[in-house]
């Protein structure tokens with residue numbers, strides 16, 4: 001089950017309990033739980049260079065409206081995550097060779113952003129995060145705008161390659177890292193949010209709750225892009241100098257061998273659909289007959 005589904009299920013369970021205990025609010029909570037979707041944080045918004053991360057994403061306490069309209073101060077679930085039952089035994093520390101700072105993932109009992117390089121930090125350093133994020137925000141916004149400046153008559157599969165990946169797959173004169181791709185912009189946000197902390201390291205980033213607000217925004221940008229460039233897509237390969245080439249997974253994955261061919265209908269392990277098979281790239285496209293706004 002995907003995390004979005006399990007959070008949706010828990011929200012519905014809680015909504016049922018709340019309505020059972022507060023009959024005068026019948027119809028309110030269950031409806032809200034059914035409508036619940038993962039929220040996004042638009043880190044390319046024009047206010048970000050000035051305001052940085054909004055307080056609801058880092059304050060340790062937040063005010064919520066509970067049943068019966070009662071205001072309540074609670075621990076903010078978006079500010080960090082504490083491992084339930086201790087740190088998993090296969091976590092290991094990571095060192096940033098440029099700064100020399102160590103992220104003590106095997107010791108840290110909760111997630112951090114910009115932690116000091118110690119096994120026992122006193123907390124996240126949101127002041128450092130804010131400074132870095134505000135300084136980087138204009139460039140991020142510029143790079144997002146450029147993602148929407150493709151010409152109308154590009155080679156569809158090459159345009160998809162340029163847009164999507166930080167390492168271009170199609171044949172080029174030289175190899176390069178495409179920081180302007182959606183993945184490249186996404187990488188920058190990981191590093192700006194993490195500093196010496198979870199969001200900077202792929203194996204640990206998903207433990208920081210902010211990961212999901214970041215990724216929902218990446219999904220949102222992808223959906224907008226698909227809507228703008230309906231013809232640009234990976235297809236079953238790309239053409240270069242009149243020859244057809246396949247897309248491949250150069251270094252494999254845990255489920256794919258080196259140089260395995262990638263096709264739009266190939267499996268995206270480990271993500272399963274409700275029917276038990278694996279999601280495919282075609283199925284994960286946002287633009288289809290039911291999508292909104294309608295494409296006719």
Ligand SMILES: N[C@@H](CC1=CC(=O)C(=O)C=C1)C(=O)O
Nearest residue numbers: 187190191199200201202205
């Ligand atoms: N490793 C990426 C940044 C990054 C990407 C991720 O997907 C992640 O989860 C954590 C960090 C880079 O150096 O640019």
